[in-house]
Amino acid sequence: MFSGHEPAGFLPLALLDTLVAALMAQGYECQGPAVENGAIVMRELAETDVLPRGLQAEQAPGHYRLTQDPLNRYFAWANGPQAIKPQVFAPKESMWRVERDEAGALQFAAVLPEMPKQAIIGVRACDLAALALQDAHFLRDGRRDAHYAQRREQLFLVAVQCAVPASTCFCASTGDGPTPTTGYDISLAELAEGFVVVASSGKGEAVLSALNLLPATSQQIDAAQQQGQAAAASQTRSLPSRNLLEALMSQLEHPRWDEVAARCLACGNCTAVCPTCFCHAEGDEPSLDGHSSEHGRIWDSCFSESHGHLHGFNVRPDIRSRYRQWLIHKLATWHEQYGRSGCIGCGRCIAWCPVGIDLTEEVSALTASEAQL
Amino acid sequence: MTVENGMDAGPPHAATVVSRTQESPTIFTLQLRLDDAAAQAAYRFAPGQFNMLYLFGVGEVPISIMSDPGDRIGIGHTIRAAGRVTRGLAELQPGDPVGLRGPFGRGWPLQEMGGNDIVLVTGGLGCAPVVSVVHYILKRRDRFGKLVIIQGVKHAEDLIWREQYDHWASMPDTQVLVAATEGAALWPWHVGRVTDLFALARFNPKRAAAMMCGPEGMMRTAAESLLQRGVPESRLFLSMERNMQCAVGRCGHCQLGGSFVCRDGPVYSWGQVKDLLVHRGF
Numbered sequence: 001m002f003s004g005h006e007p008a009g010f011l012p013l014a015l016l017d018t019l020v021a022a023l024m025a026q027g028y029e030c031q032g033p034a035v036e037n038g039a040i041v042m043r044e045l046a047e048t049d050v051l052p053r054g055l056q057a058e059q060a061p062g063h064y065r066l067t068q069d070p071l072n073r074y075f076a077w078a079n080g081p082q083a084i085k086p087q088v089f090a091p092k093e094s095m096w097r098v099e100r101d102e103a104g105a106l107q108f109a110a111v112l113p114e115m116p117k118q119a120i121i122g123v124r125a126c127d128l129a130a131l132a133l134q135d136a137h138f139l140r141d142g143r144r145d146a147h148y149a150q151r152r153e154q155l156f157l158v159a160v161q162c163a164v165p166a167s168t169c170f171c172a173s174t175g176d177g178p179t180p181t182t183g184y185d186i187s188l189a190e191l192a193e194g195f196v197v198v199a200s201s202g203k204g205e206a207v208l209s210a211l212n213l214l215p216a217t218s219q220q221i222d223a224a225q226q227q228g229q230a231a232a233a234s235q236t237r238s239l240p241s242r243n244l245l246e247a248l249m250s251q252l253e254h255p256r257w258d259e260v261a262a263r264c265l266a267c268g269n270c271t272a273v274c275p276t277c278f279c280h281a282e283g284d285e286p287s288l289d290g291h292s293s294e295h296g297r298i299w300d301s302c303f304s305e306s307h308g309h310l311h312g313f314n315v316r317p318d319i320r321s322r323y324r325q326w327l328i329h330k331l332a333t334w335h336e337q338y339g340r341s342g343c344i345g346c347g348r349c350i351a352w353c354p355v356g357i358d359l360t361e362e363v364s365a366l367t368a369s370e371a372q373l
Numbered sequence: 374m375t376v377e378n379g380m381d382a383g384p385p386h387a388a389t390v391v392s393r394t395q396e397s398p399t400i401f402t403l404q405l406r407l408d409d410a411a412a413q414a415a416y417r418f419a420p421g422q423f424n425m426l427y428l429f430g431v432g433e434v435p436i437s438i439m440s441d442p443g444d445r446i447g448i449g450h451t452i453r454a455a456g457r458v459t460r461g462l463a464e465l466q467p468g469d470p471v472g473l474r475g476p477f478g479r480g481w482p483l484q485e486m487g488g489n490d491i492v493l494v495t496g497g498l499g500c501a502p503v504v505s506v507v508h509y510i511l512k513r514r515d516r517f518g519k520l521v522i523i524q525g526v527k528h529a530e531d532l533i534w535r536e537q538y539d540h541w542a543s544m545p546d547t548q549v550l551v552a553a554t555e556g557a558a559l560w561p562w563h564v565g566r567v568t569d570l571f572a573l574a575r576f577n578p579k580r581a582a583a584m585m586c587g588p589e590g591m592m593r594t595a596a597e598s599l600l601q602r603g604v605p606e607s608r609l610f611l612s613m614e615r616n617m618q619c620a621v622g623r624c625g626h627c628q629l630g631g632s633f634v635c636r637d638g639p640v641y642s643w644g645q646v647k648d649l650l651v652h653r654g655f
Contacts, residue, residue, distance in 0.1 A: 096384030098472065100429055106470045108384035138623065145382070145623060150599070252652045277624030282618040286430035293430040295383065306556075306625055308654075309616055311455040321654025329628060336631025 004257070008221055009213030012194040013108050016074065019158070019186075020045060020121065021208040027153060028119035028156050031087070033077065038066060040080030042087070042120060051121070059166035059347065061356030069164070075190050078166040081352055082274030083127040084120055089153045094296040095147060095282070103118045111294070112150055119156035123184065126169075127176030128159060129344040130275030133184055136338045137278050158201055159184035163227050165235050168227050168347030170360060172231075173238035176344040179228035189224035193210060196224040219315075237350075239331070239343060240367070247367045248332040256365045259322035268301030270349035271326065276342045279307065327362065382621045385427045385472030390465050391447040396533040400455050401463055402439070404447035405473055418442055419480030420505035421612060421640045424451060425620045426462065427472030434458040434636070435617040438476060440503035441508045445595045448473070450462060451501040451533075472561055473490075477620040478639050481506055481584055481610060489608065490518035490576040496567055496587030498523045502612045502639070503586045504534070511544060520547045521574045525567025525591065527555035567591060570597045578603035584640075585611040593650055596643055609643035630655055 011019060022028050024047060032051050034043040040057060056069045057077040069076035094111045101107065138148035162169070162178035171177030180187045185204035188195040196216045199205045216224075240247075271277040283298040288294040300307060303322045308315035316322045334342035341360070350358045392403040405426075407413040418424075418438050425433045434456070440449030454463040465471065483506065490508060496502045500522040510517050522541060526532045532551065540551040550573055556564035563570060569590070583591045583599050592611050599609060615627035615634040622636035630649045632638065 098384065098429060100470075104470055106387045106429060106472060108387060108472060110384055143621065145381075146596075179585075249648075278623065280619075280623075281626075282433065282624060284430060284432045284628065292432070295432075297619075300625070302625070310614060311453075315615060316654050318654075324654060325628075333628075333631035 007198070008216040009197045009208060009211070010194055010216040010220055011188070011211065011213055012199050013074075015211075016051065016195070018211060019207070020049075020051075020186055021047070022207050023119045023121075023156065024320035025210065026207060027117050029116045029163070030121060032121040033075075033080070034057040035066065037338045039064060040066070040077045041082065042080070042084070042122070045121075052211075056164055057166055059168040059348050061168070061358050062353055062354040063356070064351050065267050071192070073163070073190055074190070075160040075162075076163060078125055078162055078169055079126070079346055079348065081273050081348065083130050083346065083348075084123060084155075084157075085130065085134065085275045085277075086157065087118065087120065088131065089138065089278065090151070092296065092298040093147060094294045095370045097292060097294045099292045100290070110146065113147060115151050115154040115256075117154050117156065119158060121158040121160075123157050123159045123180075124157065124162055124346070126171045126344045126346040127275060128157065128180055129171075129176035130346070131157075133276045133340075133344070134278065135341060136146065137209075156207075157184045157186075159187040161187070161189040161224065161228055161231075163190060163231050166237060166347060166351070168350040169235050169345065170237040170347060171241055171345035172235045173232075173241055174341065174343055174345035175241065178231040178235075187226060191220060191223050191227070196220050237347065237358075237364060239341075239345065239360055244334055244341065244363070244367070245332045245335045248328055248363075250281075251366045252328070254366050257320045257324050258322055259365075260357060260362055261318065263357055264303075264319050265325050265355060266303040266319045266322055267354060268303040268360075269352045269354060271301040271303060272299065273348040273352045274330075274344060275348070276330070276344065277301070278357075281306070302329070318337060327359070331363065374502060376646050381474040382619065382623075383474060383478070384390075385425065385433070385474040387475040388448075388471050389546075390467050390469045390471065395622050396451065399463075400451060400533050401454070402449060402451045402466065403471075404445070404449050405463065405471060406447050407473060408470075414445075416448065416476075418448075418476035420483060420509045421480030421502050421504075422476035423620075424448065424450065424473050424475030425617075425641065426452075426458075426463075427474075428458050428461045429472075431461050431471070432458050433472070433618070434462075435477070435620060437501040437505070437612075437639075438510075439505045439596070441505070441512060443512065470641040470647065473581065475620070477635055479637065481612075482582075483509055486582040486608065487516045489517065490521070490581040490600065492521045492523065492574060492576055492581055492583040492604070493590070494523045494585040494587070494599075496568070496591040497527075500524075500586040503584060506540060506584055511541070511547075514545070516550060518546070519576050520544075521550070521576050521623055523550045523567060523570050523574060523595075525552045525570075525587070527553070528555045529553040529560040550574060556621060566631070568594045571595070571602070583610065589650055596647070606644050606647075607642065609645070610640055612639045613641060613646065614639065624627070636653070 054072040137147040159180035217316040280297040330342040387408040550570040551562035622633040627634035
């Protein structure tokens with residue numbers, strides 16, 4: 001993006017609402033950033049809504065506060081507690097229902113979500129990387145998850161470049177940000193006077209053509225590129241960029257697992273905010289009249305007691321084994337399943353951990369002895 | 374291995390209980406038929422695969438298929454009444470409706486292991502995935518060498534299909550070795566650990582394959598013993614058990630290292646899982 005090879009337009013700050021209007025005019029229901037309970041969330045926009053301006057998301061282990069952006073930008077907040085996972089992999093949804101007729105026979109029927117065309121404004125590079133991993137899981141090898149696919153196909157993604165990463169961000173080290181490079185329909189880079197805009201899909205071009213944008217100048221494109229490089233350079237946390245599969249699999253009995261288990265509450269916040277975690281529990285909700293039942297799924301966490309439950313024993317009875325399962329899967333065995341790490345560097349597991357456990361610090365500790373060898 | 378995973382993510386297919394057999398105070402067998410005659414006729418599986426059985430209003434459980442793939446009467450499931458769904462399934466009678474989807478996972482590599490002596494090792498309460506192998510081999514006796522069935526149970530009363538073990542022992546080239554940690558009156562077999570029996574097993578390690586199912590500790594001990602006897606690691610297989618809810622590799626509960634037991638298992642070769650089995654928690 002902003003490479004100078006693709007035609008980039010320029011959208012003056014004052015005309016940001018025309019982008020929203022163009023999306024709505026083309027039939028998209030629009031979601032954009034809003035402040036709720038002191039954090040940035042994605043909410044459906046009404047035509048008259050104005051996007052929040054002048055907010056930064058200050059983050060640290062176990063810490064998230066919205067603060068003032070001295071430059072009064074629209075997208076200076078790095079991220080909120082959720083990426084766009086809830087829009088494609090619903091936190092709770094019905095999958096099929098069954099009716100029992102008077103003779104006792106069962107009639108099963110799939111339940112599919114009704115999805116309008118939906119545009120999401122303010123998607124980050126890390127969110128796009130996470131979405132690609134969710135696609136790999138839910139749509140792999142042509143085995144489409146019908147519910148996920150139904151939502152995914154309706155999405156129009158308006159990405160934004162991250163100019164102000166939080167202290168918890170490390171997307172530069174995972175190779176996933178801070179500038180969106182793929183997976184979006186439209187991408188914006190916010191400069192002082194307006195946005196450098198590129199489209200990377202036919203849908204994106206159709207929306208941009210309705211805006212009659214002036215071409216971006218080479219100075220504006222250079223400024224966007226430099227802004228991305230500066231944002232990457234400002235990140236203080238990192239994960240080793242190499243494949244950690246062997247390094248971590250050789251440390252399965254490292255004393256650090258006991259140490260982190262003593263701090264971890266097994267609350268599951270990290271898995272709830274992680275945009276690549278896909279575990280879900282399935283269950284039935286029978287109707288009170290006994291004639292029908294709905295079978296659905298709900299986000300689950302490998303930190304829950306029930307996750308490893310089998311009759312007679314629990315595969316992961318203690319927090320040590322649950323934290324290890326999460327980290328080993330995310331950073332090691334994910335490579336075997338999906339050809340890359342399951343971490344895209346958004347730092348949400350660090351900010352939203354109530355005791356401030358820092359994934360990057362745990363990895364350093366776990367691989368330190370290995371590095372000395 | 375033999376059969377690739379079908380894609381049957383749900384909803385289940387309507388099925389009916391054809392027959393019900395009480396095998397022990399808590400273990401029972403349900404023969405099921407899919408209500409759609411064409412689907413029933415087209416249903417194919419490999420021993421070692423499993424189905425998801427659905428009890429109306431309660432939920433689904435993964436259950437191994439214990440009948441023979443050539444059996445067109447029904448699809449057999451031997452179940453222990455242990456949890457919410459299985460206790461409900463235990464109440465079903467012939468004619469009652471259930472849901473069924475499957476088969477799922479990879480079964481035993483029976484075609485690839487043809488020509489070998491087959492050593493079956495099971496522990497715990499009657500292990501359906503392995504019983505399906507016994508049925509398979511006895512119906513196709515000329516394709517395999519010796520058959521050794523090694524079964525361990527905790528209490529003598531836990532052994533189901535006692536008559537079948539006698540019957541199997543009477544078949545040509547078939548050896549049955551049973552052990553109970555706690556014996557009982559008229560218990561004709563060994564009292565002690567199942568692993569005590571390995572020394573008595575008669576097979577040719579150079580052309581033998583072993584298939585194991587049961588508690589992981591038992592399988593580890595059995596694998597060590599078989600490897601010591603000279604059975605190559607590449608012909609040692611085991612069926613793994615993990616929490617399974619979706620059966621199509623999505624819900625995440627059954628992950629074993631980089632694999633999903635529901636899709637990449639439940640049957641694994643020893644080499645695939647040996648490194649993880651020594652660590653509790655995977």
